[in-house]
Amino acid sequence: MVEKILVAVDGSETMERTVRFACDLVKVLGGSLTLIHVVEMPVMIQPDLMFDSAPLTRAGEMILRTAQKQVEQNGLKADIILKHQGGNSGHKIVAVAEEKGFTLIVMHARGQSKTATILLGSVSHTVAHNASCSVLILRP
Amino acid sequence: MFQRALVPVDGSRYMSGVVAHAIAIAKKTGCSLTFLYVVNVDPAATLELEKQKESSTRIPEECRRKAAAEDVSASSRIEVGSPAETIVEISVRERFDLIIIGSRGYSRLKTLFVGSVADEVMEQASCPVLLVK
Numbered sequence: 001m002v003e004k005i006l007v008a009v010d011g012s013e014t015m016e017r018t019v020r021f022a023c024d025l026v027k028v029l030g031g032s033l034t035l036i037h038v039v040e041m042p043v044m045i046q047p048d049l050m051f052d053s054a055p056l057t058r059a060g061e062m063i064l065r066t067a068q069k070q071v072e073q074n075g076l077k078a079d080i081i082l083k084h085q086g087g088n089s090g091h092k093i094v095a096v097a098e099e100k101g102f103t104l105i106v107m108h109a110r111g112q113s114k115t116a117t118i119l120l121g122s123v124s125h126t127v128a129h130n131a132s133c134s135v136l137i138l139r140p
Numbered sequence: 141m142f143q144r145a146l147v148p149v150d151g152s153r154y155m156s157g158v159v160a161h162a163i164a165i166a167k168k169t170g171c172s173l174t175f176l177y178v179v180n181v182d183p184a185a186t187l188e189l190e191k192q193k194e195s196s197t198r199i200p201e202e203c204r205r206k207a208a209a210e211d212v213s214a215s216s217r218i219e220v221g222s223p224a225e226t227i228v229e230i231s232v233r234e235r236f237d238l239i240i241i242g243s244r245g246y247s248r249l250k251t252l253f254v255g256s257v258a259d260e261v262m263e264q265a266s267c268p269v270l271l272v273k
Contacts, residue, residue: 001164024141028169120263128243128262128271129254134161135271137262 003031008107011063023074033078038089090126142171146236150245151199158242172213175200178223224260240270
């Protein structure tokens with residue numbers, strides 16, 4: 001089976017390790033590498049309230065470019081995907097994986113969750129529970 | 141990148157998919173596989189225990205044989221205790237660098253995408269976990 005690997009990146013301090021790991025993985029397993037970043041939008045109580053997502057979108061694009069550069073420095077290529085999601089970004093990652101036929105999702109157990117007491121962040125939890133393909137949860 | 145992978149198996153019909161996946165990974169990464177079956181038994185029922193251990197041995201053994209047939213370095217093992225706890229404990233104590241676990245097993249609740257053992261292992265493990273769907 002040709003691996004189609006989707007790597008979730010969020011700009012947190014674990015991102016570099018995650019990307020490096022994904023590169024090593026693709027070198028051994030073969031297949032393709034795609035980076036995804038989901039901009040989490042606040043879920044509005046008043047739907048007609050204007051929320052300017054542009055700054056977050058720009059930040060997301062920068063995160064993806066940084067990760068993509070790291071992949072290229074490893075001698076590989078990666079496609080990038082930027083999406084928006086109201087609330088937990090895990091749902092969007094799952095949806096994209098299913099829609100585009102990814103065979104494996106790679107992500108860190110704790111990205112943005114800075115609290116040491118949280119062992120498995122909410123995004124990785126959501127992805128692990130809802131993805132229809134295999135999920136590799138990285139630690140430490 | 142992975143040297144030693146711990147592969148919990150439970151004899152359920154989902155097991156063969158996980159085993160095939162583990163073997164494929166081992167062939168590509170050169171890692172060894174340890175097939176682990178945890179006998180989940182009430183500690184009070186000690187008479188039953190030896191019988192259970194004996195009859196359960198064939199489960200990880202069958203997996204080991206499949207792996208060996210594909211030139212993958214593998215071992216089989218039986219432990220007794222709470223499955224998730226035991227799996228995590230062993231992975232930490234014996235420094236496995238990957239746990240490959242099926243998302244479904246003996247979960248009676250068919251609505252769950254991830255069974256309770258896989259769920260707990262995912263939460264508590266301190267090494268990477270590959271959840272095979």
